[in-house]
Amino acid sequence: MAADPQLKAKVEELIAENPVLLFMKGTPDAPRCGFSMRVVQVLQALDVQYGAIDVLPALQPLREVTSELSDWQTFPQLYVKGELVGGCDIVEEMLDSGELAELLGVEQPEVEVPEADRILPGGSQTSPPMQLG
Amino acid sequence: MADLAELKGMIEAALPGAEVEVVDEGGGDHLRASVTSEQFEGLSRIDQHRLVRAAVRERFEDGSIHALSIRTSTP
Numbered sequence: 001m002a003a004d005p006q007l008k009a010k011v012e013e014l015i016a017e018n019p020v021l022l023f024m025k026g027t028p029d030a031p032r033c034g035f036s037m038r039v040v041q042v043l044q045a046l047d048v049q050y051g052a053i054d055v056l057p058a059l060q061p062l063r064e065v066t067s068e069l070s071d072w073q074t075f076p077q078l079y080v081k082g083e084l085v086g087g088c089d090i091v092e093e094m095l096d097s098g099e100l101a102e103l104l105g106v107e108q109p110e111v112e113v114p115e116a117d118r119i120l121p122g123g124s125q126t127s128p129p130m131q132l133g
Numbered sequence: 134m135a136d137l138a139e140l141k142g143m144i145e146a147a148l149p150g151a152e153v154e155v156v157d158e159g160g161g162d163h164l165r166a167s168v169t170s171e172q173f174e175g176l177s178r179i180d181q182h183r184l185v186r187a188a189v190r191e192r193f194e195d196g197s198i199h200a201l202s203i204r205t206s207t208p
Binding site for chain 2: 035071072073074084085086088089090093094
């Protein structure tokens with residue numbers, strides 16, 4: 001079935017307006033699918049700002065739209081600078097390789113530290129930052 | 134229920150010479166395909182995945198596959 005032209009125009013507009021845009025099942029705070037959750041975690045690890053669209057209220061119409069726009073039918077879908085980068089597999093692979101950080105223009109995060117081991121803001125200052133020069 | 138051997142054959146037919154492995158990650162409809170092909174050379178990851186997906190599209194459309202994880206690489 002052909003995509004709804006109005007919805008397609010809206011999606012094109014959103015992709016153009018948001019340099020980093022995630023189509024996902026659920027919301028970043030309450031993902032409704034494990035794959036969507038994993039992409040949210042990647043974006044959080046990279047500390048980038050992104051727009052998020054919950055596809056569940058219009059799943060089939062949006063599938064038809066992204067099928068026409070990007071030849072891709074499944075969600076999540078991450079768009080960067082107007083281009084589909086990929087779904088969960090690709091996004092995780094590109095996080096690991098450093099390609100995603102490069103594409104987004106951010107620093108590659110350090111190896112993930114479990115929440116409990118993170119230094120709290122304003123916390124321990126026992127090891128002063130290294131002085132250069 | 135997906136036929137793993139058939140899917141492997143479909144990918145191999147679309148990407149001659151490719152090394153293909155298709156495994157069931159549970160339930161018969163959540164699958165993982167690992168594909169190594171010279172034809173991926175110079176393509177973005179999304180385009181590599183598009184080639185693999187296109188090869189098995191029919192099986193998505195008829196509902197025999199629900200989810201397919203893809204890993205692509207070049208030899």
